[in-house]
Amino acid sequence: MLRVYLDHNSTTPLAPEVLEAMKPYWLEEYGNASSIHWYGQRAKAAVEEARLEVARLINADPAEVVFTSGGTEGDNAAVLGVVEAAKSESRHVITTSIEHHAVLYAARAVEQRGVQVTYVPVGPSGIVDPEDVERAIRPDTVLISVMHANNELGTIQPVEEIGRIAREHGIPFHSDAVQSVGKIPVDVRQLALDLLSLSAHKLCGPKGVGALYIRRGMALRPLLYGGHHERDRRPGTENVPGIVGLGKATSLARERPEEEADRLRILRDCLEQGILRTVPQVRPNGHARRRLHTTTNLRFDGVDGEALVIALDLKGVACSTGAACSSGSLEPSHVLAAIGLTREQARSSIRFSLGWSSSGEDVDRALEVLPGVVERLRSHSPSLPEKSAVALRSQ
Numbered sequence: 001m002l003r004v005y006l007d008h009n010s011t012t013p014l015a016p017e018v019l020e021a022m023k024p025y026w027l028e029e030y031g032n033a034s035s036i037h038w039y040g041q042r043a044k045a046a047v048e049e050a051r052l053e054v055a056r057l058i059n060a061d062p063a064e065v066v067f068t069s070g071g072t073e074g075d076n077a078a079v080l081g082v083v084e085a086a087k088s089e090s091r092h093v094i095t096t097s098i099e100h101h102a103v104l105y106a107a108r109a110v111e112q113r114g115v116q117v118t119y120v121p122v123g124p125s126g127i128v129d130p131e132d133v134e135r136a137i138r139p140d141t142v143l144i145s146v147m148h149a150n151n152e153l154g155t156i157q158p159v160e161e162i163g164r165i166a167r168e169h170g171i172p173f174h175s176d177a178v179q180s181v182g183k184i185p186v187d188v189r190q191l192a193l194d195l196l197s198l199s200a201h202k203l204c205g206p207k208g209v210g211a212l213y214i215r216r217g218m219a220l221r222p223l224l225y226g227g228h229h230e231r232d233r234r235p236g237t238e239n240v241p242g243i244v245g246l247g248k249a250t251s252l253a254r255e256r257p258e259e260e261a262d263r264l265r266i267l268r269d270c271l272e273q274g275i276l277r278t279v280p281q282v283r284p285n286g287h288a289r290r291r292l293h294t295t296t297n298l299r300f301d302g303v304d305g306e307a308l309v310i311a312l313d314l315k316g317v318a319c320s321t322g323a324a325c326s327s328g329s330l331e332p333s334h335v336l337a338a339i340g341l342t343r344e345q346a347r348s349s350i351r352f353s354l355g356w357s358s359s360g361e362d363v364d365r366a367l368e369v370l371p372g373v374v375e376r377l378r379s380h381s382p383s384l385p386e387k388s389a390v391a392l393r394s395q
Contacts (some may be wrong), residue, residue: 002360003316006271008180008294008355013244015204015356021248022206025241033238034229043240051249054211057250058177059187059194066212066233067243071178073223074197075102075210078174078232079145081220082195083110086142090113094136096128096144097338098153100176102197103145104334109236126155126339128284132167144173148191149180152322152335153286154295156184157301164191170220178202178210182253183261183292185256193220200242204356205249209242256356264354265361267294271297272368279374285336286351294335299341299349305378308350313379315369319352 005013025046031039033047048062055062083091093268094338095107097119107117118136122128128146137144144166149156159175164172170390174195177186181202181374188196195218199210214220214233226235276282281301300308312319332346341349354365 001316002365004318004365005357006317006319006354006366007354008358009154009202009351009353011201011207012204013353013357014206015249015252017252018205018248022241022245025244026244029240031240033240034227043238046244046247047238047240050243050250053247053254053281054152054198057186057215057254058198058213059189060213061216063231064213066214066230067238067246068210068212068234069208070201070210071100071176071197071199072102074178074193074199074210075100075138075145075174076106077212077220077223078195078197079103079143080110080223082143082172082174082218083113083115084221085219088140088142092138092141092372093117093145093390094133094141095118095291096120096122096147096157098122098126098128098149098150098155099145099337100151100178101181103147103176106146117305121393124339124350125290126150126153126335127290128157128162130158130161130165133162134169136170137165137169141169141171144171145175147176147179148186148196149177149184149292150335151179152333153297153339154179154291154353155286156180156290156292159193159276160191167192179292182250183294188213188215195220199361200246200249201351203249203253206245207244209239209246211246214392217249258357261293264358267358267360268293268296268352268354271354271363271366272298274363275370278367285341286339294354296352296353297336297349299345300347300374301345301348302381303348304381305348305350308373310353311373312369315373317366317369319350319366320345321350367378 029042031043033043051065052060054065111117120128120132146157146162148159165174172194175193177196178199180186180199183251194215196213201207224235246361283299285297309321332343336349
């Protein structure tokens, strides 16, 4: 069976160059990066070279880059670390209603500790209004956290404007940039960020490693306690092969030609327009233009999204209903609920996301199988309102 992978927002295929870069650090270069002997210093040098590559991609100083186990740890370290380091007795955090659960659940955790949290809403476009963020600021606000690009809709948030607002008010500003780093330009100086989370497996690197940018001088209490690794920011023996892989992935992202984004945008648009043309009662979710060139989120009225994902998989096409870490949940997407979709509408939505390995053949195959799959599911769906499958075929 020809298999097509259209779920790059969940994870990306490992780039061959990344695998080659990592191989020696599983076999010959096995030293502990904290050891002072020859083996350890070889590993340490590789870690520092990777740190430099990550810093180059986001325009940070290498000393401001801390390696983590991925985006979830980075988000938690930013939210919990800033809140715990705040000296004021009354503490307030601002975030949005469409953040990844790594931020939202961290926000709920600090609420249980007496911290007040404002969840700024978004409109149907899926984009937060910077003025709403500014209106939410209080004298005791200790952190603003707004993601750069949404993982489900692909919508790009006005992080630069919010960064200026945060800087004017002297409030630390964090952004979950897991979905944006490596896809669109990310400059921590230009965006006025104090903290930024990224993850290797979203940009053709390995799973289980990421980085947290921490602006020099930022007060941040560590999540873990142990050794003096990562300048006392994140203790634990460094995952040297993973860090090397992240470094190589960021290097590849920095060298990737601008034409690659145009290529993926054309493929994404061909897929989206082809679906809208050949499948009736389909509607896009989120902003039509201000989104990642890799992502489309569509609502298939009268179809259960999870059933559609499974049926497409049986035909060899991989996509998703949203965040991979929320799969299996009985609740509809909180992101789709936040943009005003009903429970039924949210549950009928699926996401297609493309990446460096995507091709025109992938899009053609998806468009070949999708109409028939949707028609079959609708013919068995009791929720399709007053419209038989026959009527749909006639449109």
